[in-house]
Amino acid sequence: xxxxxxxxxxxxxxxxxxxxxxxxxxxxxxxxxxxxxxxxxxxxxxxxxxxxxxxxxxxxxxxxxxxxxxxxxxxxxxxxxxxxxxxxxxxxxxxxxxxxxxxxxxxxxxxxxxxxxxxxxxxxxxxxxxxxxxxxxxxxxxxxxxxxxxxxxxxxxxxxxxxxxxxxxxxxxxxxxxxxxxxxxxxxxxxxxxxxxxxxxxxxxxxxxxxxxxxxxxxxxxxxxxxxxx
Ligand code: HEC
Ligand code: HEC
Ligand code: HEC
Ligand code: HEC
Ligand code: HEC
Numbered sequence: 414x415x416x417x418x419x420x421x422x423x424x425x426x427x428x429x430x431x432x433x434x435x436x437x438x439x440x441x442x443x444x445x446x447x448x449x450x451x452x453x454x455x456x457x458x459x460x461x462x463x464x465x466x467x468x469x470x471x472x473x474x475x476x477x478x479x480x481x482x483x484x485x486x487x488x489x490x491x492x493x494x495x496x497x498x499x500x501x502x503x504x505x506x507x508x509x510x511x512x513x514x515x516x517x518x519x520x521x522x523x524x525x526x527x528x529x530x531x532x533x534x535x536x537x538x539x540x541x542x543x544x545x546x547x548x549x550x551x552x553x554x555x556x557x558x559x560x561x562x563x564x565x566x567x568x569x570x571x572x573x574x575x576x577x578x579x580x581x582x583x584x585x586x587x588x589x590x591x592x593x594x595x596x597x598x599x600x601x602x603x604x605x606x607x608x609x610x611x612x613x614x615x616x617x618x619x620x621x622x623x624x625x626x627x628x629x630x631x632x633x634x635x636x637x638x639x640x641x642x643x
Contacts, residue, residue, distance in 0.1 A: 455573065455574065456571055457571060458535070458570070461532060461533055461569070462519060462531055462532065462533075463530070464519065466570075467568050468564050468568070469565065469567055470568070472564060480599060482495035482499055483495065485547075486551050486557075487552050489547070489548055490544075490545070490547055490549075491547060496529060497520060497524045498524070501524050504520055535570055535571065535572050536561070536572060541642060542641055542642065543641070543642055544640065544643060545641065553592070553630055554592045554626050555584075555592065555593070555598070556597070556604045561573055561574070563602075563605055565602055566602075581641065585635065586636065588627055589624060589626070589627045590613055592623050592626035594621050594626070
């Protein structure tokens with residue numbers, strides 16, 4: 414043996430193990446990096462078409478209610494993105510046209526050419542989560558804030574929550590922490606600064622408390638596999 418192989422080669426098994434170890438880290442990292450789907454990526458913020466759409470300006474400063482544009486959020490299991498006609502309700506106006514002719518040009522062009530704007534989707538559950546009824550949550554009094562973050566302060570929307578199974582179940586086990594009076598679900602600044610900022614026991618809105626909101630649910634939030642996966 415010693416005649417055939419130089420002495421330094423004795424270290425090879427150790428080097429091999431080291432290489433395998435780092436190789437494994439590489440594989441784990443690679444899998445995480447390439448295979449982690451978008452729905453678990455907190456902070457995911459794709460570049461939107463044109464100059465984008467500014468929620469801080471429209472929902473925060475101008476005070477347009479979420480449901481003016483997202484008309485389905487409490488009516489359908491799927492939320493919706495508004496079409497260009499909704500934007501033109503305001504942006505056809507001469508006054509706004511002149512102010513922001515360059516920044517809203519892409520909206521008016523799309524409308525003139527009768528095509529939709531290809532907004533890039535941010536929140537997306539994997540297909541094997543068969544049942545996420547968006548409307549049931551909003552109607553029950555879970556604020557957009559709990560699931561999407563402070564949209565009224567976002568010039569560009571990003572994913573604020575991980576949307577993983579443990580996240581759904583955490584809230585389903587302890588919903589009272591997240592319940593807000595249903596008429597306040599879209600008042601995100603109030604929800605963050607006036608309601609959720611207080612301890613659960615100190616929350617009271619015109620006599621309504623978190624426990625009463627939980628008691629008024631049609632049924633408790635489900636924890637059985639079939640409720641979300643069928
Ligand atoms: C004037 C119309 C308008 C109003 C008002 C509005 N939005 Fe939006 N929203 C849009 C448009 C257009 C998009 C798609 C572009 C983008 O993602 O920025 C969008 C995207 C979103 C998304 C990301 C959807 C995805 O792809 O996952 C969320 C979440 C959202 N809005 C929540 C809200 C909330 C909460 C409010 C109220 C505080 C609100 N929006 C008010 C027009 C509006
Ligand atoms: C209820 C009225 C209203 C609606 C509906 C509305 N906007 Fe606006 N938008 C405004 C006003 C007011 C401004 C601010 C103009 C200014 O300050 O110069 C503005 C500004 C903008 C700007 C330029 C500022 C910036 O941040 O880039 C863009 C782009 C824009 N809107 C896109 C949209 C799109 C896309 C929609 C539809 C999803 C939409 N708006 C719906 C009222 C509206
Ligand atoms: C209980 C959590 C929860 C609440 C509350 C909630 N959302 Fe969502 N929302 C989600 C999830 C999860 C998705 C992705 C759904 C999917 O992929 O099927 C989503 C998707 C969306 C989308 C994207 C729809 C599309 O087709 O691209 C919009 C817009 C939206 N929500 C707006 C809102 C608004 C506005 C409110 C408040 C009125 C709200 N959401 C309340 C969890 C929530
Ligand atoms: C912040 C709190 C919260 C989060 C996060 C949340 N839920 Fe819920 N969920 C609720 C509440 C509250 C109800 C009860 C609604 C009712 O009884 O009307 C509910 C009810 C449901 C129901 C039953 C609806 C019905 O009509 O009986 C399903 C299915 C569901 N949630 C799926 C999900 C999934 C999937 C996720 C994660 C992607 C999720 N939820 C995240 C609070 C939440
Ligand atoms: C409240 C809704 C909800 C309930 C109840 C639920 N799940 Fe899930 N589950 C999800 C969501 C959302 C995802 C996707 C996000 C993720 O992978 O964490 C998921 C993902 C999964 C995955 C894929 C995990 C992965 O990492 O790829 C499996 C397996 C799974 N669930 C099994 C179950 C089983 C078994 C039960 C019953 C003990 C169950 N789920 C109950 C919402 C739910």
